Amino acid sequence: MEIDVFTLFPAAFAWFEGQRHVSNAVAHGHRLGYVNYREHSPLGGGQVDDTPFGGGAGMVLRVDVVEAALRARYDRDPVALRAERRIVALVPSGRLLDDALVDELIQEPALTLLSGRYEGFDERVLEHFVSDRVSIGRYVLAGGELPAMVLCDAVLRKLPGALGHEASALEESFSATLERAPEYPHYTRPAEYRGWSVPDVLLSGHHAQIKQWRLAQSRARAAED
Numbered sequence: 001m002e003i004d005v006f007t008l009f010p011a012a013f014a015w016f017e018g019q020r021h022v023s024n025a026v027a028h029g030h031r032l033g034y035v036n037y038r039e040h041s042p043l044g045g046g047q048v049d050d051t052p053f054g055g056g057a058g059m060v061l062r063v064d065v066v067e068a069a070l071r072a073r074y075d076r077d078p079v080a081l082r083a084e085r086r087i088v089a090l091v092p093s094g095r096l097l098d099d100a101l102v103d104e105l106i107q108e109p110a111l112t113l114l115s116g117r118y119e120g121f122d123e124r125v126l127e128h129f130v131s132d133r134v135s136i137g138r139y140v141l142a143g144g145e146l147p148a149m150v151l152c153d154a155v156l157r158k159l160p161g162a163l164g165h166e167a168s169a170l171e172e173s174f175s176a177t178l179e180r181a182p183e184y185p186h187y188t189r190p191a192e193y194r195g196w197s198v199p200d201v202l203l204s205g206h207h208a209q210i211k212q213w214r215l216a217q218s219r220a221r222a223a224e225d
């Protein structure tokens, strides 16, 4: 998969790129690239934002700046581009990111992520250039960099080659394998600690019973939610 992140702060991704599953994914041929809106601004002095019409606090990311950055990367009219690839804007009010959406996104050969800053995007960016609006939760962060990293992390770790054990990403909280329920509890040594013991079934060696117990635990956790 090829992921392009549009951002004013590409340097923010240095730590993320150093994470093992991310570097593994890149080593397996997946690609993470960055486009800095500021470097493609058609305005003087690298201006990217402007005051909101109608007044109010904060600055708004300009539509002409976002278009220039998209054109610089893809050499296409962004209005046509969104029919060809998923152009995802990170916005607090978007579709909530969940495992089902991640499963949908990993089918794509390429993703474009638009990170906002300040008061966010001029609405015409969202109306005309974007195919998806995605939120990582109903709260507001200062910028779209962390949300973009969250989305990339969730997507990349499901791609072949990212994790040491492919199965790790298959049977996890909210996965289809676990009927979209939370994951069952895990335990490791010591089997007894301060009088807290591990459930007998996990020490039994009966794989069918363990599987059954785990699924029952997941279902019980889903029922609690």
Ligand SMILES: C[S@@+](CC[C@H](N)C(=O)[O-])C[C@H]1O[C@@H](n2cnc3c(N)ncnc32)[C@H](O)[C@@H]1O
Pocket (backbone or CB within 6 Å): 089, 090, 091, 092, 093, 114, 115, 116, 117, 118, 119, 120, 121, 134, 135, 136, 137, 138, 139, 140, 141, 142, 143, 144, 145, 147
């Ligand atoms: C300060 S926020 C803008 C918030 C906007 N004025 C509002 O009230 O919805 C700046 C940028 O951070 C990103 N952002 C902040 N919180 C987010 C969230 N929960 N999910 C996705 N993106 C978020 C978006 O890219 C947004 O354009």
